[in-house]
Amino acid sequence: MEALKPNEGLGMEKNITKYRDNILYQPILKTGKTFYLSFAILSLVVLFAAFAYFKQFKYGLGVSGLNSPIFWGVYITNFVFFIGVSHAGTLISAILRISKAEWRRSITRSAEVITVLVLFFGLGNILIDLGRIDRLMIVILHGRFQSPLLWDVVSLTTYLTASSVYLFLPLIPDIALLRDRLPPGFRKSFYEVLSLGWAGTEKQIHYLEKGISIMAVTVLPIAVSVHTVVSYVFSMTVQPMWHSSIFGPYFVAGAIFSGIAGIIVAMAFLRKVYHLEGYFRDVHFNYLGILLLVMTCLWFYFTFCEYITVFYGNEPMEMSIFMEKMSGKYAPQFWLMVITCFVIPFTILANNRTRNVTGTVIASISVNIGMWLERFTIVVPTLMHPRLPYELGIYSPTWVEWAILMGCFALFTMIYMVFTKLFPIVSLWEVQEGREKAHGEVAERLSTYLPPS
Amino acid sequence: MKEGNESIRKKVILGLQISLLCCFYLFALGVFTFLACAIYRSVVNHDHPVHAIVLSSVITCAFLIITSVMTMVFTVIIKEGQRNARENGGAAHEGNI
Numbered sequence: 212m213e214a215l216k217p218n219e220g221l222g223m224e225k226n227i228t229k230y231r232d233n234i235l236y237q238p239i240l241k242t243g244k245t246f247y248l249s250f251a252i253l254s255l256v257v258l259f260a261a262f263a264y265f266k267q268f269k270y271g272l273g274v275s276g277l278n279s280p281i282f283w284g285v286y287i288t289n290f291v292f293f294i295g296v297s298h299a300g301t302l303i304s305a306i307l308r309i310s311k312a313e314w315r316r317s318i319t320r321s322a323e324v325i326t327v328l329v330l331f332f333g334l335g336n337i338l339i340d341l342g343r344i345d346r347l348m349i350v351i352l353h354g355r356f357q358s359p360l361l362w363d364v365v366s367l368t369t370y371l372t373a374s375s376v377y378l379f380l381p382l383i384p385d386i387a388l389l390r391d392r393l394p395p396g397f398r399k400s401f402y403e404v405l406s407l408g409w410a411g412t413e414k415q416i417h418y419l420e421k422g423i424s425i426m427a428v429t430v431l432p433i434a435v436s437v438h439t440v441v442s443y444v445f446s447m448t449v450q451p452m453w454h455s456s457i458f459g460p461y462f463v464a465g466a467i468f469s470g471i472a473g474i475i476v477a478m479a480f481l482r483k484v485y486h487l488e489g490y491f492r493d494v495h496f497n498y499l500g501i502l503l504l505v506m507t508c509l510w511f512y513f514t515f516c517e518y519i520t521v522f523y524g525n526e527p528m529e530m531s532i533f534m535e536k537m538s539g540k541y542a543p544q545f546w547l548m549v550i551t552c553f554v555i556p557f558t559i560l561a562n563n564r565t566r567n568v569t570g571t572v573i574a575s576i577s578v579n580i581g582m583w584l585e586r587f588t589i590v591v592p593t594l595m596h597p598r599l600p601y602e603l604g605i606y607s608p609t610w611v612e613w614a615i616l617m618g619c620f621a622l623f624t625m626i627y628m629v630f631t632k633l634f635p636i637v638s639l640w641e642v643q644e645g646r647e648k649a650h651g652e653v654a655e656r657l658s659t660y661l662p663p664s
Numbered sequence: 665m666k667e668g669n670e671s672i673r674k675k676v677i678l679g680l681q682i683s684l685l686c687c688f689y690l691f692a693l694g695v696f697t698f699l700a701c702a703i704y705r706s707v708v709n710h711d712h713p714v715h716a717i718v719l720s721s722v723i724t725c726a727f728l729i730i731t732s733v734m735t736m737v738f739t740v741i742i743k744e745g746q747r748n749a750r751e752n753g754g755a756a757h758e759g760n761i
Contacts, residue, residue: 356702356716365719368695369726376730380737400673404680407738408745418740422733429729 232642235635238485239389242632245484250628253621260618263611264339272342274611281594281606285616286340291586292469293333293619294367294441295462296579299470299477300326300374301434303499305427311656313649314498316641317490321481322474323378324630329473330371332619339615359443370430370437377426383409383419384640438466450593451528452521461513465582468506468552472578475499477627479572481636490637493568500571503578504560511553514585531596540605541592544584551581678746685738692731699723 267274277284303322307315338344354361387409390402409415442462445453455461475496482491521529536545556574559565595604630636699720706716 351698353705354702355711356706356719357712361702362719365695365699365723369723369730372691372695373726373730376734380733383737383741400677403677404684406745407681407741408678408749409741410745410748412744412748415741415744418736422737425729425733429726429733433726 232637232639234486234489235637235639236389236392238631239633239635246628246632250625253625253628256621257618257625260614260621263614263618267339267342267611267615268344274609276606276608276612278604278606280597280599280601281591281604283340283590283594284606285587285608285612286336287590288583288586289336289616289619290333290340291441291462291590292583293329293336294438295466295469295582295586296473297326297329297333297370297374297470298434298438298463298466299474300324300378301430302467302470303474304377305430305434308423308427309431311652313645313653314495316645316649317637318474318478318495318499319381319641320634320638321477321636323374323381324627324636325470325473325477326374327371327378328623328626328630330367330374332623334367334371336615336619359440359447362440363444366433366437366440370433373426373430373433377423377430380419380423380426381638381641382634383407384411385635385638387411388639389635435463438463445589445593450598451526451596452532452593453589455517455520457513457517461517464506464509464513465585468503468510469579469582471499471503471506472575472582475503475571475575476579479568479575481631482568485631485636487637490642496568496571497566500560500566500574503556503571503574504566507553507556507560507578511557514549514552528596528598532592535592535595536588539592540595541588545588548581548584548588551577552585553581555581674749678742681738681742685734688734689731692727695727696724 275284275286300319300323303315304319308319338347341347350361350364354364356362383406386402387406390399390406390409393399393402439459439462442458446455446458448454478491478495478499481487518533521533535541555577559570559574562570591606595606597604703713703716703720705711706713
């Protein structure tokens with residue numbers, strides 16, 4: 212398989228721009244002023260967030276809006292949101308790889324990177340929510356497996372490990388290409404270490420493909436279990452509107468929903484900035500748009516089921532929270548969530564004419580805003596009216612929490628940008644492999660399930 | 665002199681590649697130790713050990729799969745890379761230049 216062989220040797224680095232996919236090397240070889248400017252602006256946001264965190268670390272969680280009984284707010288919302296977005300890589304890459312969807316080839320890498328990065332931010336928000344970071348040691352040294360919080364710790368660790376391995380394995384042939392094509396220097400040595408001596412021999416190809424296939428199958432149940440376990444943090448309590456048996460699938464569906472939206476936004480960003488129109492084509496946005504439309508409907512169905520059950524049951528504790536969302540203090544967030552998660556994406560994506568690149572990106576941004584609000588309206592209103600006889604709580608996030616939220620997004624963007632400067636954001640060998648053998652394979656597959664003519 | 669330096673460089677790179685795998689083993693060992701401690705604590709304290717045993721078994725299975733994949737891929741690629749370099753009498757693709 213030629214695609215997996217780094218076919219040019221040392222000394223060919225001058226010819227790097229002559230390759231067919233040379234545009235994919237451009238971000239690695241050249242860094243423009245815009246990159247540095249964007250990086251500087253984002254650094255300022257991150258510094259401001261670091262200042263906010265320092266303030267919280269020094270003065271305690273009192274500087275945030277968290278109080279008794281509303282002890283979970285923006286940080287836990289961020290945690291659930293980021294873990295949800297992390298499903299982008301799993302869905303796009305693993306499911307599409309297993310189902311042999313050929314259109315996945317140029318979009319898998321950008322999705323897998325999102326998965327690994329946002330998981331760190333999900334975990335990071337938990338540490339921020341702890342207040343004192345040293346409390347993490349209490350979880351490690353004295354954690355009890357009866358607590359869903361510890362289930363979260365272990366399932367997230369497993370997911371992060373599996374996702375990282377799943378990101379690294381398909382990177383190896385591309386790192387070898389860079390190793391062989393870059394001029395001598397630190398970066399070449401860096402790629403030399405990471406490429407593990409990849410030479411594209413039959414045995415290496417066989418074992419790498421085997422490894423990728425095993426990881427694709429392994430990472431799927433882990434991903435589903437992760438968001439199910441995240442939902443258990445809420446549903447295993449007897450708090451009103453949390454104690455629900457559909458929370459597991461509801462959270463998983465929401466995670467895949469926000470994950471697809473996340474990858475569409477990232478693809479649009481990469482396409483625009485690095486001129487990758489040839490790799491992230493209209494058809495990719497169209498297919499992902501259709502997937503997003505399906506998930507929009509599924510999300511609406513789950514939300515409807517969840518709320519109609521509460522309404523029909525008319526249990527007083529649950530109704531107080533229900534009414535708080537419908538017409539109370541959190542009504543603006545709730546209705547904005549309905550508009551951004553269902554009305555806007557459904558209207559845009561259900562129409563063939565508006566389901567273009569711009570339309571899909573608008574719908575995706577809308578979904579991401581909506582899904583963050585959904586997590587917020589799940590976490591906070593219930594704590595406002597807990598089952599135990601606390602006084603009614605009021606929660607308004609302070610500038611510290613907003614700064615940290617902005618800092619998370621800025622730092623994520625910065626790390627993503629750095630990744631694109633170190634590794635090809637489109638899997639070179641998978642694209643090449645698609646060119647070489649996809650036509651034949653697809654024709655053969657068609658002949659296996661179509662009736663003979 | 666140049667050959668000597670190149671040989672040392674290759675050994676350092678190989679050492680770093682093997683250390684990557686060793687780091688992963690250390691991390692996996694940490695996870696297994698954490699799980700074993702959690703089971704031990706729950707058994708000693710009569711604190712519903714079944715929870716700990718069931719959940720630890722699931723996580724252990726997942727980590728064993730990941731560790732096996734890492735071992736398989738790393739060892740095969742590194743060994744083949746070394747063999748290929750030896751056969752070509754130098755770096756992985758010097759023979760092609």
